[in-house]
Amino acid sequence: MHRTHYSIFLTALLCAAPALAQNSDIGTITPERLEGVLQMRPYSPYANRNFPDRPLFGDTHLHTAISFDAGMLGTTLMPADAYRFAKGEQLIASSGQPVRLSRPLDFLVVTDHSDNFGLASDIVSGAPNVLAVPEGQRWYDMIMEGKGMEAATEAYMATAQSRLPAALNYAPGTRPYRTAWEQTIKAADDANEPGRFTAFIGYEWSSNPGGNLHRNVIFRNDGALARQVEPLTTIPPMGTSDPRGLWDWMQTYESKTGGDVLAIAHNGNLSNGLMFPIIEPVDGKPIDRAYAETRARWEPLFEVTQIKGTSEAHPFLSPTDEFADYELWDKGNLDLTVAKTNDMLEYEYARAALKNGLKLEATLGISPYKIGMVGSTDAHTGLAAVEENNYFGKITPEEPSPHRLTNVFQKGAAGSFTGWELSSSGYAAVWATENTREAIFDAMERRETYATTGTRMVVRFFGGWDFGAADATSRTPAEAGYTRGVPMGGTLSTAPKGVSPRFLVAALRDSIGANLDRIQIVKGWLDKDGNLQEQVYDVAWSDNRALGQDGKLPPVGNTVDVPNAGWTNTIGSSELITVWQDPNFDAAERAFYYARVIEIPTPRWTAYDAKYFELKDVPADVPMTTQERGFTSPIWYTPEG
Template sequence: MPAHSQDAGTPDPDLLTRIYPGKAYSPYAEREFPNQVYWGEAHLHTGLSLDAGLFGNILGHEDAYRFARGEQIQSSGGLQVKLGRPLDWLAITDHSDMMGIATDIQKGTPNILANPKGKEWAEGFQQGGEAAGRAAFDLITHFAQMKIPKELVDQYSPGSKVYDDLWNEITYTADRFNEPGRFTTLIGFEWTSVPKGFNLHRNVILRDGGELARQVTPLTTQPPAGTTDPLDLYQWLQDYEDKTDGQALAISHNGNLSNGWLFPLTHTYAGGKVDKEYVELRAKWEPLYEVTQIKGDGETHPLLSPDDEFANYETLDKGNLDLTELKKEEMLQREYAREALKTGLALESRLGTNPYKFGMVGGTDSHTSLSTAEEDNFFGKSTSAEPSPMRIGHPFVKSELGAIEGYELAASGYQAVWAQENTREAIFDAMERKETYATTGPRISVRFFGGWNFTEEDLRSRAPAFRGYEKGVPMGSDLPVTSGESPTFMVYALRDPMGANLDRIQIIKGWLDADGATHEKVYNVAWSNGRDIDTGGQLPPVGNTVDLEAANWTNTIGASELAAVWIDPDFDPKDKAFYYARVIEIPTPRWIVYDKVRYGSEIPEGANVIQQERAYTSPIWYEP
């Protein structure tokens, strides 16, 4: 008898499992691995931060959240501003020290004017221009040298009514703007350890809502109650979890202004030793490192990686935060991510734990309340560096020893998180397991997996993550134990839909040999335009389509997507190692070119006008 077209016949419940054991027909059914990438950052300051406020930032947390979720607002400088695309999540990390003092200095409140130094800062702010700038840097200098008058410290420290009320307000605002599934707010603060201008900041991120956050107050650095010792920060994090039954972590600040103190080898700046206790606590509480931000890129340095042709990217290596001490070459190895990852292997062999086993993240460290890492929409480090015809020539820092010029700052960066849903819990958990990566601004999608039996066949699917989780481990993980064969890595990258094509994918390997020496090597594993590796082992440049007169480029070179399965050709099963992927875009114009086109700004001689933006995945580690 003929059957109706709607008649599916008698179902055979065993048919699928007989053909594909353990599989459902729909590849999306019962899928448990993280399947979405969510974009945000965990390093943004509002006008509540003492330096941001004195530089003229009058925007608060509500403004920052509204902007990040895609609304148009007015900047502190009076400009209309909106993101090209909304972010999925945001952690505002105002400096925990003296939150609110800048707002009162702006207002000239009686308690500020009653203090001679406070009155001086308030008068400087009211004058504006260079006077306001001098007042701001004077406050920052007094803060770094711990010379802020005690009565002001007491009025704006945890325990005071001003401070505690402000912290409560911050947490309530975060809860109000948190919309699970649409926009996530993570509660946090920046612990601003900056002894003698050595930038040793950490951003503290909580997994929890305001109900738990309000049970504590942030840790500060100013005496008598504050501390610049990281061991005290780790104790605060432990105390928070013990008291609230919540969860917290810390993100190490970009280290290129730390003058060699962010990744210590033998002892810490606070006078402690890099011993068993230190490495265990740091590994527990600092799972992530901010590899790129406005104050330069922190992956590696040309002197540390002389064979890496892409090492000199947004390099900022002049000195400490306030340029009171210039950089020495021997400091570099304790400031950059790749060298720290190598150092961690050596410390693990000596002390049993790798303290620098971190994942990679990016953040802006913007002090404008505006999370802008887009080259054509860059609103600078501070309100004084918002778009204007003069900002290219406006120095970020200037001292008797030199200057960090405004045009040297980078429009960077963002953090991508692989998670199953856009919630506080899912975003935090992805950070903790290091399934997260950094970009210098573009929203490049990157998957990176390690295992022992990936093949080219695994890339034939449009969804390589299925094979990645099935046969291996994702970024941020340890490779499982092996019999000694070379590991295989599967990497896939898709260009930013609104950005530039991709030049290449590289895998960076670092390892510790039997003699205790560390090494590194950069491998090109996928590239565009059919280029061939030359006799020297180098891949020729992809080309350059940048139009400096129009601040434009064309995607007539490069590729929209790149993928590879790569086998380590130099693997030694006895050596500890790490691997991470670096994805490089084709050349595009830097933000100063857009300023030139829009304002007619003069670009200083020698300033970089073209760049190749990039993404850095969290590593995968191999342990013999």
């Protein structure tokens, strides 16, 4: 503001309130005094704020009837329905039940499988071009007879073995494929409401070369750019199962359109050691700098939790981590044709990938696994519904029923998964400056995200060199975090001599959810001898507990009433905040840190089912409680030079 403006403002003020100017307690307002006041930081702590002030919750991985393994299994909801539901509208689920979220989501990406895009919904609807082919008529008849699973399996195998009739080959370049892609684009553009709700255009590239290597592809742009391309498939000759082929496709899209796109790697626990390789699975050679640079460029995020389990940590890899044994799926690959072995686990779980990334960065100059965290559902129902008391399943046959706990969900030579083993998880939380495609996408690219298992807890995590205890008593800790440090997803470097990093971490419970048990900071580092290390620190906790002689924190307690599927917030804390300093820092060692926030025990979805359906014979091995949690994106420390 110029001095002439001060004078005008001062004159108006004095004319309007002469008594105020003469009040000796307040003092005489002079141009010099006013100028000094106005040059100070605004009195309002919220004025001129330009950093994110709340997390946005959403789902980056959801399927509708367009997906082969959704539409063929009874899902009738389409992309437009999925967006309506995410916005808070009540729908009738494909199983005929009314369903609604407790609160609307802030954003959604519908990511139907790109392979045979739209074929399933055409088979189910009895499209004339489908019924004109004997196989199409057969699969349609099977679905009408209630044999959707058998029909889906036959159709899937025909596709995988290149036996699909040409008339049913919904490949890029064909009219039905283009129609389904246009329907997906239109649904997202129609649902997008900048400032209120963000609907992204996206798809899932579904590579499965013996293990799940799926990626969810998300466009920053609207249909004007997205419709200039068609999704990449895994089906030859135009498709590929090699992730490098997907990265090439992404580069082609950006070069052609001037748009922006990113990919989120699928939950890694069903990849059988292929998701985070040290040896490239396609050619059997150690991954090189080109691989590392390209993967880091296109895949900033990892889906650490979803309905098919959580891939943060594993007890075999982290035997001293008492919370590593959480919602694990470690029996085999995606279709359970190959059993899991312990040597595969290191290349499936986020913490191990982050650690291996440190070692690769030391040799290649860049880490391919500098990944942020998100959760999402991977529901194939069109419903992003994963609250424990509002869980609508992985597929339509697993929507609420008295039988879904004990149904065999999937089986193969490596074993089987029963319905109760499915997790009611998860959501992606993004710290974006506004609820728009551009702001959320940019936050994803900079990894300012965290994952939750379905809860909507609020988590802040900053790293810096000079945070103090007073920053943990402020009601606006983010001001210190952004001005004197880096947020989750960022990197610290050039450590001041003799100073170890400090981390400002805060968590606020879900407004209609459970209290918090504790905040932990997980550290991984590459020591001076070239060995990878990790340690989990309890840094803030509830109920005045004290660490034991073994360094462990006693359990928070348990108020869950399993028969009535209830609990009380009489234990735990509504919020936790602290500044923690690494007691074992070496400025010469590469490291990462991320926060894990854990709630008090609450009923698992299985307990809600048992109560609602009055189940009397729930098997003893079915877990009835859970401790929901959040995982932040890491903050990395990179030594100077």
